[in-house]
Every structure is written in C-alpha cells, then in structure tokens.
Amino acid sequence: MEPTRRQVVQLLAALGLSRTAFAQQSKRAIGTDDLKGALTIQGRALPADDIEVIRRALQLSLDRFQRVRDLEIDDAVAPAVIFLPRSQ
C-alpha cells in the first residue's frame, strides 16, 4: 500500500525536512488553458500576457496554500463566518 501524504510529511519531518520544502516539490502545474477555461466560466477575458503572469502568480499562491489544503479538518469545525440576522 502506498503511503499517504500525511505519512510522507511525517517521515520528512522526522528527517528534518520542512513541510515548506516538501510543498515546493509537489507543485501541480497550472496551465494557461486552465485559466482560459476558468475565464470562460466567469464570463471574462484577459490579454494573453496577463494570463501568463497570472498563471505564475496563481501557481505560487496555491503552492503556498497547499499546506492548508493538506490539513485534515474534523467535520464538526465550521467556518469562522457567522450570519447574524437582525431585525431592522
């Protein structure tokens, strides 16, 4: 059975390697076509050179966020956003 990501991270941590270092090795490549598809869904368009710059920026942002994605959160944990209906 292949090790889970969590097990790999624990192993790397035990070897003294940080989660950041590991995340940098596990980038999932985002392509310009991915962005073009998303823009279609959004009903927007951007110049081609913008798309390439944003692709690189998005790749960096989501790589940084990967550690949050990897976090396993208990079902009981709700987002810290509260809707407070008020009578006017």
Next chain:
Amino acid sequence: MADELVRKNARELGALIRSREVSSMEVVEAFVTRAGALNGTLNAFITITAEHARTRAREVDAEIRGGRYRGPLHGIPYAAKDVLATRGIRTTNGSKVTAGWIPDHESTITQRLNDAGAVLIGKLNLREFATGSGVLSGFGTVHNPWAVGYSPAGSSSGSGAAVAARMAPLTIGTDTGGSIRGPAAVCGIVGLKPTYGRVSLYGVTTLSWSLDHAGPMTATVDDAALMLQTISGRDPKDPGSAPEPVPDYAVALGQGLTGLRIGLPRRHFTEGAHPDVEAAFQGALRLLENLGARVVTVDIPHADLAPPAGGLIAMAEAAAFHEKRLHDSPELFDPLVRERLLTARFYPAIDYIKAQRLRTILQNEVTHAFASCDAIAVPAYPGLPSRLEKPERARTDVPSTDEPAASRASNSYIANMTGVPALVLPCGFSSAAPALPIAMQLYGRLFDEPMLFRVGHAYQQATDWHKRYPPIGEAGAR
C-alpha cells in the same frame, strides 16, 4: 520651540495645551511645517491639509479660552491613512482609480477624533488600496525615516513614517494581515491592531471584510491607549463593531508586571529570525522577567498556516470588493496590485471556506494558549527592513515579489485570523549600519487591550528605544 514640540508625545502636548502654555495653533504649525519640509524626501503624506488644520486649530483654541476643554486630545494634530473617508477632503486610497474622490461622509474614526478636539493635518500614503505589505502606491513610494531608500513596510507606510519622523504625533493605520504592525515595527514606533470589532470601520475603504482592522500608530504605548480610548466603541453604522463596553485604558498603565505570565510560543514565531532580531527579542523577554513577569511556554500548533490562509482570504475578499473597479478601469491600478487582484479571481471557493474553517481551529488554539498566560510575546517581524525595490520590477515579476521580506506577515496574520489584539513596540536596533529598528509584538485575549498596554507601558518605562529619533530633519539630527 517648534523642534521641542515635535519631539513631544501626545500626552505631553495635551498637558501643555490644557494649561495654555502652548496653543493648538503652535503645535499644529510645528507639525505641519515639519511635515511639509520632510515630505519631499519621505513622501509620507499624500495630502497635507494645512489650511484646514489652521482653521480647526483656531476653533479649538477658542474653545479652550472659552472654558470648554474636550479632553486629552483637544488641539492635538493627527493624520489618517488615506483609506479613511474625510468629508470634503480628498481621499485617494493611494490609488489613481480614486485619486479625485472627495467623500460626502466622515469615517467614524476621524469623526470621533474630531469630536475629541484633535486636528487633522493630512492624509497618509499607503500601498494602493491597502493591498499588502509592499509599498506600491499610486502616489509614489514612502521611505523609511531611519534610512532613506529602505522600506517602511506597508500598507500603512505613510502612517509609520510620519510618526517616526515626527511629522505627526498620532496617526491611524489599517491592518488586514499586519499593515499597522509591519510599518510600526520597521519604523520604530508603536502600532496597535485592536480586537476585531473594537474600532468601527465605517468610512474605511474595505480590503477584506472579515480581516480588516483599524488602529493607532503612535510614539508611545501611552499615546496608543489615549487614542484607542477615543476611537473605540460600538457604532451603529458598522454592524461588525462590538457592543462590549470600553474600559478606561489609562487604568492599565502603571500597574506593573508582577505575577503576569508572558507566553512564549515554542515553535513557528522565531524560526528563521535574523540574529539581531533574536538577540533584541531575548533581551526584551529578560527585561520583562526582571520587571516581575514570568515567561511560560505556549503552543499554537497551526500558527504557521495563518499567513497562507489569511492571504488567500484577504485577496479573495479584495477581488470581490474591487471587481467593478478592476473591470471598468484596470489601467489605473498599479500593475502588480491589479495582478494580485486578478489572480485572486481564480482561488477556488472551497479553498476560501477551508481557510475560514482553519480560523476556527486557530481561534481554539489561541484560546487554549491564553489559558496559561496573560499575553503572548513574539518578534514583531523576524527580519530587518529591506531596501526598496524598483517599481519597474512590478510588471515583470509575479505578485508578492515587491515584498522582499515575504515573511513580514508571518507573525502578524494570526491576530487577524483570530481577532485578538496585538501591540508592536520597539525593542532594539540592528547592529550593522544603517541602524534599523527591531520590535516585539504582544498578543492579548479578545478585548484585553488593557493587558497589552500594561505590559507595553511597563517595558517602555524601563527602556528608551521609543525616545530615539531617526537622523532626518533638523529636529532628528543626532
């Protein structure tokens, strides 16, 4: 005389004005003159409202002569980050997009300061729309008064630089991921991010509804308490403002530290700190112990996830807030700010929700940490102020590269994510030239700003870091 006045803090100036040893006009004139003289070098102000200030100073002086004294801020000059709406006074948000906006309403913060008799002397430069810790503004780059050519950090760049250079005794900043505390740290002043909801955000241009805060930036902890006293409290115009009563913050000053427990996180916050920062921070902890506090170890296990999660939340909300402006006039945004906002359009909704769920976890962890301590101390920022990047890099680089010290937010976002108050105050200087400020940061329990003032004031009573002036301008020459 003017040089002596600009070196005084607000509490001292207030006493002089109350006793009529000096007039508000004299104090206002001293600061307006200095702001005008230094602004060509530092670019801290976008607008200096000199005539408005003189008119207002005449009014408040007349009130004192007539026996009406409004309180300790009566006649004291202040300046506001240019995201605070000021009725009839241009409010640019540091952006060409809103360069000509003249609001028809007043932010609650400036209204409360005005009602207390304080005198607005200008609007302060910032990272465009407060969109991060860099310094890109539609109105030019702000410089650090301690070393021109070095970053004052952002986004409240002008607010930090103005207090450090004694161009204003009091300023207001805003803080979504450290934008009060970063500039306060690298400019060598005091910055307070209050508890979420403690200070009304009515009339403050939004960056992120769930992470935005506004608060004082001052020369001393005492002045920060004085300013918070005036601007805090429930505001019906801001549904996010909290109903908790506002205590008398002055009571906390001078209570001493005997028996207090200072929490020191056992991981994350000091990792990778510059040796000078580490030394200054350890020195500050030793002093707090000598003053009677006890340092205890605490743990916030997922604190390292606060910056990436907070950054995603902030920019996703900012992209939503600026959607129409970005669509209608993209060419007016700084290219890098525009790219950051456009990038956030592609963040998956499920990531945003996960980041918000992480906030719940962080809140629980911070609450647990405060079960064993009264305040938590960390370095304000693990690095030293960096040299300013050339603006032309913006278009050719990906977002966040204008923040050479990307870790600036690493010790700050946790307070925005959990809503707890955080106070930054100077605790040393770097060893190599140019000597640049180093600061520590104190976190408190929700609405326990008094504890932060108590610890911070005791520390400043025993040190003189806050009494040093940058070597700029005639009053600051050393």
